[in-house]
Amino acid sequence: MQLMPFWGCMIPLKYPQMESAVRFTMEKLNVDLIDDNRLSCCPDPIYFKAGDKMKWLILAARNISIAEEKGLDLITMCSGCTATLCEVNHHLKEDASLKKEVNKKLKEIGREYKGTVEVRHLVTVLRDDIGLKKIRDSVKVPLEDVKVAIHYGCHLLKPSAIMKVEDPLTPTILAELIKATGAVPVDHKEYLMCCGKACKDVDISLNMTRAVFESVEESGADCLGLICPTCFDSFDIGQLRISRHFQKDFQIPVIYYFQLLALAQGATIEKVGIPYHKIMPKSFIEKLQPEPIMA
Amino acid sequence: MKKVNYEFRDKLNTVLGGFAHNYCYQCGACVGDCPAHRFLPEFNPRKIMLQAIYGLEEDLLGPDSLIWNCTNCYNCYERCPQEVHPIEVIIALKNMTREKGTQSPTVENILQRVNEKGVTVISTEMIKKRRAELGLPEYKLEGKEEIEKIMNS
Ligand code: SF4
Numbered sequence: 001m002q003l004m005p006f007w008g009c010m011i012p013l014k015y016p017q018m019e020s021a022v023r024f025t026m027e028k029l030n031v032d033l034i035d036d037n038r039l040s041c042c043p044d045p046i047y048f049k050a051g052d053k054m055k056w057l058i059l060a061a062r063n064i065s066i067a068e069e070k071g072l073d074l075i076t077m078c079s080g081c082t083a084t085l086c087e088v089n090h091h092l093k094e095d096a097s098l099k100k101e102v103n104k105k106l107k108e109i110g111r112e113y114k115g116t117v118e119v120r121h122l123v124t125v126l127r128d129d130i131g132l133k134k135i136r137d138s139v140k141v142p143l144e145d146v147k148v149a150i151h152y153g154c155h156l157l158k159p160s161a162i163m164k165v166e167d168p169l170t171p172t173i174l175a176e177l178i179k180a181t182g183a184v185p186v187d188h189k190e191y192l193m194c195c196g197k198a199c200k201d202v203d204i205s206l207n208m209t210r211a212v213f214e215s216v217e218e219s220g221a222d223c224l225g226l227i228c229p230t231c232f233d234s235f236d237i238g239q240l241r242i243s244r245h246f247q248k249d250f251q252i253p254v255i256y257y258f259q260l261l262a263l264a265q266g267a268t269i270e271k272v273g274i275p276y277h278k279i280m281p282k283s284f285i286e287k288l289q290p291e292p293i294m295a
Numbered sequence: 296m297k298k299v300n301y302e303f304r305d306k307l308n309t310v311l312g313g314f315a316h317n318y319c320y321q322c323g324a325c326v327g328d329c330p331a332h333r334f335l336p337e338f339n340p341r342k343i344m345l346q347a348i349y350g351l352e353e354d355l356l357g358p359d360s361l362i363w364n365c366t367n368c369y370n371c372y373e374r375c376p377q378e379v380h381p382i383e384v385i386i387a388l389k390n391m392t393r394e395k396g397t398q399s400p401t402v403e404n405i406l407q408r409v410n411e412k413g414v415t416v417i418s419t420e421m422i423k424k425r426r427a428e429l430g431l432p433e434y435k436l437e438g439k440e441e442i443e444k445i446m447n448s
């Protein structure tokens with residue numbers, strides 16, 4: 001299977017461990033990632049869209065047109081990129097006059113948006129195309145001792161009419177994918193909370209993330225598992241800020257789903273960049289990899 | 296007394312590309328699951344829709360507007376029985392602040408970075424080193440002139 005990966009900005013330029021983990025897992029699953037260096041910022045669905053909606057549409061359409069050139073679906077690994085690219089792809093497929101307007105601008109740079117490919121988050125490819133069985137078969141060291149509280153984040157699932165992943169009130173996709181690694185998904189009450197990244201009032205973000213941490217602590221999970229570098233930012237480095245602000249030392253490691261999967265497939269802790277995380281208790285590393293693996 | 300501002304209403308319709316908010320019947324279904332409301336009760340998507348219907352420009356587009364506290368979670372989009380899509384109305388309002396210069400400074404930062412670099416995150420030496428440690432190729436972006444052309448057209 002061939003896919004065009006859309007890395008976005010945060011993954012390659014802030015959290016490259018996520019890129020490394022994705023590349024490792026895809027190789028194990030026989031997926032060819034056909035990279036293209038012309039893909040830019042998605043652009044950002046919060047501030048860029050709030051600043052200039054038309055340019056937001058045009059730049060997103062430009063990115064999609066690059067995947068169209070090669071006839072490949074464009075696959076995202078960040079919920080923000082998913083939001084922008086899925087939404088724009090949906091609107092341009094539905095609205096012929098908007099598409100015309102966007103194409104008029106794209107023509108100036110010699111491009112055209114046709115509407116011939118899909119944009120999807122990589123976890124939906126895992127569930128729908130590769131399938132849980134193949135994932136389970138690729139696992140060498142099941143992560144049986146690892147209890148994972150899930151943070152879905154907002155933009156994988158909503159707006160559901162556009163994303164079409166599943167009902168955003170009762171999602172199961174990440175629990176299923178975590179189980180496939182041998183790890184144990186753990187319920188917690190704030191699993192649908194937002195990461196709070198976009199609010200102007202810092203108190204809102206701090207309280208939102210605190211609510212998630214308290215919920216994870218209460219659940220007895222070992223870590224918080226997620227699929228978006230922006231959510232990761234809020235919860236990993238953000239945890240230092242929250243601990244300081246509320247004078248409470250949270251120690252909840254945060255892990256990107258593909259890091260878990262790669263570890264289960266035999267990657268070393270270093271290969272998936274676990275040592276780069278701000279919050280990473282030694283006891284958790286020992287759970288992730290009880291026996292050191294020779295690289 | 297505050298008066299209905301018809302000019303503002305027309306403008307919002309143009310920016311939004313519709314007038315879905317006019318169908319808001321103030322039921323409040325968008326409020327219950329709004330995380331910004333949960334942690335800052337003054338922020339209320341139902342009230343913002345009412346202000347939009349009245350055209351209360353100062354409240355909505357002024358420098359202290361509450362709209363910038365929306366987390367973009369899309370819960371209101373899911374819940375609204377009238378398909379008002381409050382979040383999209385809020386984004387259209389944010390678009391309108393730019394003309395007034397009352398937008399969030401982050402908006403300009405992000406637009407400028409994309410214009411200059413094509414991406415929003417500036418690469419650092421530490422990340423370059425990490426990419427090398429992880430065995431990843433150096434990050435490079437081609438076609439920046441295309442992006443610049445779109446940004447400046
Ligand atoms: S849910 Fe829709 S109709 Fe009800 S108050 Fe909110 S925007 Fe208005």
Ligand code: SF4
Nearest residue numbers: 329365366368369371
């Ligand atoms: S998108 Fe904004 S207004 Fe709508 S529910 Fe989320 S935080 Fe509230």
